[in-house]
Each structure stands twice: as C-alpha cells, then as structure tokens.
Amino acid sequence: MQYSQDFKTAAIALCNAGKFIDSKGWVPATSGNFSARLPDGTIAITTSGKHKGHLQVEDIMLIDHDANSLDGKKSSAETGLHTTLYKRYPTIQAILHPHSINAILVSKIFGDVIVLENYELLKAMHSITTHETRITVPIFANDQDIPRLAHVVDQYLDTVNDCYGYIIAGHGLYTWGESILEALRHLEALDYLFDCELRLHGVRKP
Ligand SMILES: CSC[C@@H](O)[C@@H](O)C(=O)COP(=O)(O)O
Numbered sequence: 001m002q003y004s005q006d007f008k009t010a011a012i013a014l015c016n017a018g019k020f021i022d023s024k025g026w027v028p029a030t031s032g033n034f035s036a037r038l039p040d041g042t043i044a045i046t047t048s049g050k051h052k053g054h055l056q057v058e059d060i061m062l063i064d065h066d067a068n069s070l071d072g073k074k075s076s077a078e079t080g081l082h083t084t085l086y087k088r089y090p091t092i093q094a095i096l097h098p099h100s101i102n103a104i105l106v107s108k109i110f111g112d113v114i115v116l117e118n119y120e121l122l123k124a125m126h127s128i129t130t131h132e133t134r135i136t137v138p139i140f141a142n143d144q145d146i147p148r149l150a151h152v153v154d155q156y157l158d159t160v161n162d163c164y165g166y167i168i169a170g171h172g173l174y175t176w177g178e179s180i181l182e183a184l185r186h187l188e189a190l191d192y193l194f195d196c197e198l199r200l201h202g203v204r205k206p
C-alpha cells in the first residue's frame, strides 16, 4: 500500500500524541485508541491491541468513513465510535480515547452526566471564551456491542448543541477536536476539570 503524505504526517502526529498521553498514565496496557481524518475523508486510526504509548507508524492504518480497512490491517475494536463522530461533526479532524483514571472515577461517582462550570480552564475548549460557561459531559453505560453503543451516543448527541466529549462508564473518555492538537487540549483540560470535581467531592485528596 502506498500511503499519502497526509497519512504519514497524521500517523507521526498520532504516535507522538500517544507518547504524551501515555506519559500522563492515561493509556495503561493496550487501552485507548486515536484517529485523525485526512483531507480526502479517509481516516488514519490506531490498529487494535497495540500499546498506545509505544506506537510506531506501522501501528497506524487507513480506513474509509464507513470503517472499512483500506490497507488490510485490523482497526481498533472501537472504530465505530470514531466513524460515528466523524459523520456527525464534519469539522472535527481528530478523536482521542484514553482510559484515564479520573474519567473512570467520575463515572463511578456521578450519574448520567458531569457538569463543569465556572472554571477558567473551560476556555481551553473550542470556541469558549469565558469561565462563565457550563458544559455537560454525558456518561454512558459501557457496552461491548460497539454499534449499539455508537447508536446510544449518536442519539444523545442529537439532543445537544455543543459537546466536547463523553465518558463510557468504568471505561474511559472520548474527546475530539478540529486538529490533533485541539483534541489533546480538550483531553488535558477535561482531565484537569474531572480532577477538580473529584477533589471537591472528596474522592481525591485536595
Ligand atoms: C486493554 S482493554 C481496552 C480495550 O478493550 C478497548 O477499550 C480499547 O480502548 C483498546 O482497544 P483497541 O482495539 O486496541 O483500540
């Protein structure tokens, strides 16, 4: 398979994102998956079962927007969650899914959603310009049936205007952005804000 320059650039950026995310302890074992949409609409995505902190360019593969492999490799088990988001949001170009402890703790403590408001760091989120903002991060029950889970997420997203990410209970966070860097910024900000809420609720020591 002859990969395009766009693919190679995205693959290197996803590998580097993985190193950073792993340095935070957010992708233990072989957990997590990442993707980036290329200008021609195809998607560079992590192959299944690799350690996401030690990714090599060969661990990134190419799929079409319906999740079909274009290079014969096996994509993430959660590919359907990525393609559903790309179909819904034409402007997003990257999706990151870590298994961060804070996201998991949040899902054990809060109910169907966690609300984040009056934090300066909310301005790290796309198009938010003031701390006087409230964002809602929904929490969905985990499900090994990915098409069914993708449908539940998609139905929820039909009902809201802005959404920066969602938590799968006991599992991890999905977040996205208009670039890999923006998705990384959203991930780091959300994890920090989850940490604030967990400390407020006495789950973590201040
Ligand atoms: C190591 S368990 C984690 C997996 O079940 C899954 O949730 C995950 O995030 C990674 O799956 P992958 O197929 O490598 O993309």
Ligand SMILES: [Zn+2]
Binding pocket: 031, 032, 033, 078, 097, 099, 171, 172
């Ligand atoms: Zn996962």
